[in-house]
């Protein structure tokens with residue numbers, strides 16, 4: 001709360017977070033109305049982390065994400081229209097309709113992909129950083145993952161590798177306290193995620209992940225030091241997952257009081273309060289939220305009218321050598 | 331006989347086995363909440379969290395711990411959530427569970443069950459939908475079961491638990507809610523026996539898991555065109571009931587194997603090859619194209635091996651060889 005932040009920068013964060021929130025609420029509604037196929041993993045309540053971290057990335061930087069990845073792509077400046085088309089499985093989607101919500105990627109902005117496999121993004125991020133180092137390119141890689149991912153082997157292997165090679169990776173752990181339907185503390189031993197990182201040679205800092213100014217400030221320092229060659233760093237951001245694990249999960253296994261309490265710590269409302277203190281009128285924030293709502297409404301309308309991919313696309317982009325041929329209609 | 335869903339039959343079978351044998355322990359993620367398909371609903375309440383263990387998201391440890399425990403007197407049932415996540419534990423399954431008995435000169439056994447929900451379901455795309463049964467059949471030391479009907483769901487799980495070998499149990503996600511007439515779901519099945527789904531005389535159609543419904547649907551479509559297809563549900567992929575398949579093909583003269591998995595190097599190729607070697611009959615396969623599984627329903631429709639595609643393949647095959 002005490003973090004100093006300029007009015008314009010915080011306003012930009014507010015807009016980013018409002019876009020993520022609106023995207024997630026729209027996706028949830030579309031799922032409930034059976035208008036999109038598959039499931040969506042929503043990040044409502046966690047918006048301040050991608051907003052604060054991605055604001056510190058330069059154009060040439062890269063990032064990896066998780067199954068809960070919409071916010072990372074949006075904060076990085078991803079194309080909301082293309083993302084919406086992907087959720088609908090239509091032509092023009094981020095991945096041409098082949099990936100869906102859980103696999104959105106956008107190489108134009110260095111977004112190497114959401115991922116359906118927990119912790120799979122960590123070694124990929126380390127590899128991206130390793131490639132940058134080999135090429136002598138000054139790129140930083142932001143690697144987002146959840147608190148549940150720290151119990152998979154790739155967490156250990158990736159942090160160790162990044163530290164051994166002093167690679168420019170900022171690991172960002174979004175600690176929302178839940179691993180699907182199980183509280184992470186029940187399956188995780190030891191003195192915590194920061195201590196695990198430190199033991200692997202990766203210095204770690206904790207932050208209130210619902211305070212976008214604090215995330216921005218700390219991520220700024222860490223990205224600068226990683227860029228300067230310090231080797232990897234880990235940012236441990238405390239937050240909460242407002243929705244169920246997937247859109248198909250009402251989250252009924254959680255204490256409603258816990259959820260209600262978490263929702264009072266809303267990163268958007270907190271930013272709005274600070275903005276009020278900086279002289280921003282409530283009407284200005286409402287105008288941003290209206291803009292964003294209109295943007296999402298347009299994206300949905302366009303996506304729902306867009307054509308499905310040509311079935312022939314099933315066979316494209318598999319491989320160059322030995323590519324599959326279309327099955328002959330018998 | 332009573333009407334019961336596939337998933338309910340597996341719950342009853344597992345609960346009965348756990349009541350019978352205190353050495354059985356279940357290891358997997360989110361089991362206390364019933365698991366992704368509610369296969370474990372109520373089991374932690376009955377047997378406690380020490381026997382129905384909510385594990386960390388640590389697939390290699392889940393599988394490896396089961397191997398060690400199985401070598402030392404426990405009877406682990408491992409839940410992989412989706413077959414696809416078994417790929418995070420392949421060393422433990424293939425290099426350890428499958429081989430240790432042999433490598434140790436028979437000093438130890440590894441009696442464990444690896445449950446893998448398999449196949450297309452709810453547009454979950456390339457990392458949550460694969461059918462990789464051929465990988466497991468290829469590995470010496472593993473038994474591979476794949477029930478295709480609610481009546482077999484419980485008995486095959488019970489048989490897998492009682493086996494002293496490591497058993498991969500492939501459960502088609504789309505079958506979990508399917509209902510059917512079920513006998514006693516807790517009565518262990520005889521491993522290695524196929525099931526005649528529908529008699530016929532022009533063509534033998536062999537399928538397993540989710541493809542059994544599609545093959546049966548194809549037989550209906552073929553019947554309308556005057557073609558009589560015999561449908562066999564293989565149920566057990568290793569060992570598989572070559573006697574029943576060979577006897578059927580001896581009568582029909584034609585074999586078509588239908589699988590949801592990629593056609594290239596799929597398990598269907600093994601069946602077709604053996605039947606051709608043994609009988610000289612005409613053989614054919616149908617499976618998915620060699621592409622990852624797409625998200626978009628439009629692309630998935632082009633991908634899926636459904637009843638219409640099987641029927642079309644069968645008709646073309648017979649037309650060419652009659």
Ligand SMILES: Cc1ncc(C[n+]2csc(CCOP(=O)(O)OP(=O)(O)O)c2C)c(N)n1
Nearest residue numbers: 068116117118146147148149178179180415
């Ligand atoms: C290797 C693997 N195991 C299990 C799963 C199923 N799964 C998907 S998300 C999830 C929970 C992940 O928790 P966390 O890392 O904290 O991320 P969050 O969902 O809280 O954002 C699980 C178990 C998976 N996708 N991949």
Ligand SMILES: [Mg+2]
Nearest residue numbers: 146147176178
């Ligand atoms: Mg979590």
